[in-house]
Amino acid sequence: MQQNRNIVYSVVVPLYNEELVIEESYKRLKKVMDAASEAYEIIFVNDGSSDRTREKAENICGEDENIKLVNFSRNFGHQPAITAGMRVSSGEAVVVIDADLQDPPEVILKMIEKWKDGYDVVYGKRFQRKGESFFKKFTAGAFYRILKSMTSIDIPVDTGDFRLIDRRVCDVLNSLPEKNRYVRGLVSWIGYRQTYVEFVRQERFAGDTKYPLKKMFKLAFDGITSFSYKPLIFSGYLGGISFFIGIIMLIVNFIKAAANGLNPVNFQFVISIDLIMFGIVLSCMGIIGQYIGRIFDESRGRPNYIIESIIGKRGEQKKI
Template identity: 85%
Template sequence: MKQNIIYSVVVPLYNEELVIEESYKRLKKVMDTTLEGYEIIFINDGSSDKTREKAERICSEDENIKLVNFSRNFGHQPAITAGMRVSAGKAVIVIDADLQDPPEIMLKMIEKWKEGYDVVYGKRAKREGESFFKKFTAGAFYRVLKSMTSIDIPVDAGDFRLIDRKVCHALNSLPEKNRYVRGLVSWIGYKQTYVEFVRHERFAGDTKYPLKKMFKLAFDGITSFSYKPLIISGYLGAVSFFAGIVLIIINFIKCISHGMDVVNFQFVISIDFIMFGIVLSCMGIIGQYIGRIFDESKGRPNYIIENIISRRGDEKKNESVN
């Protein structure tokens, strides 16, 4: 008889050969203590190292493991989305493989879920092993995003969270391409709470969110949930216009009082720098929104699954999904 799956643990993987085995051991140890049915879903996001090989070996030895292989690298947010869509549990827990988010905290999330909460997210009380720049930029981003949106997106919280099956269904029904999952969870609503934890240093390997990807995630979050950048660009245009008028008046008075030419090289250059800088900034902001409209209009899937591997009898091995 197949064991009823209560919990689905979604674990995105991208070049995690140094940590996947330790991650699996700790996840399994934690989930075994629940004495309830569970599955651990590894999403191999087009890894180029030995992550896939090690994940397949783990999958062949443990029927509680399901492996989803992408056809190439599609990114962290699509990997989370895919894991949610193939999950079968009554509660879905998303956690990264790097062990910065302690798997043991999942038990506290499960307790809150059993108390009646539909979403339980992990809130970072402290971040260990990260540079001052990383901590500062991350903290600033969360607070800027919160101030720009009408949605209550919690600060100091990543994708580490538990969501109820009905929340998962709601997320899966959303069609947008540039997904900011933690923001979408807040937008959906339902009864939400948090558990605090200390975020540890990576167990091994390098971060999969370098500065470039952090900026991409930040743009996805802001442009998905706020129109304020467009409003701000309009204000910048108005301010630059009036600043130009004021500078012209000041320069005119100065030139009249000193007997100088009203139009001089320094004046023209200063105006050009101000105006072109603001115009280009506004175009860049508007371009971010237009680019996302273009992505949505193409209608391409967020990801392509090469195959799904599992020892469970209800799964077909090497099933191709587009």
């Protein structure tokens, strides 16, 4: 798609079953971007929503020439939706923000200030999270810190995909061919001048979270396996430690048996050793299997998503 370099800001908003929040999200985003006083576009990416999200987004497109709607052929996921939005964007700066209003659109103006100061990436850093359970806060905090400790690149903690990136960073991201994309990790891997603005993460405006525990685990594993080989190294250490523990247990058992005149081989000893060894082997196979699965995904060459249509310019539709 030919880019319009007259657009200064592109705001990418992934949508999945956001019928309860999309209109309010649009109003707040429009107010913020109008305040920026420069040309902008808001790109809604409909990730195969099954409610009235598409209908409402199309109505907004029909009323506002600054809005563009990208419709997927089905649900492909949050990270592919962000990727698609970046690839159809035209702005000199690209902002990624979710529609649920937990990340306040008003923070975008602070990001723009940092960008104009010369930074290529400005990410939002949460110093407080409202309306989330202790379990959610604990698991999120633990994940960010485990990921940071396991990778060789500096992935900031307490951050999500809410960020502003310069056009040259966006172009580099768009050129990367990998399939299992962990966008916030890729942005850190690319480098350039990066900084942050702090904000309070709000409660969801309406509806349910689109990242239940299952998807959170998937995102976490994508992040770890995309940027770290340490799980493979850890599994090797675990196997070595288990081997030496087994040898020590065997020697101790023989010494005790010799001292007491007992048979060193007994049922409980054999079962415990089998359980330990099988547990380690299976866990290591699971970790290795994740990496092999990622190699398989890359080798198939399938696209991350399929665009059904792009709607813009007051409802004008282009089928893909």
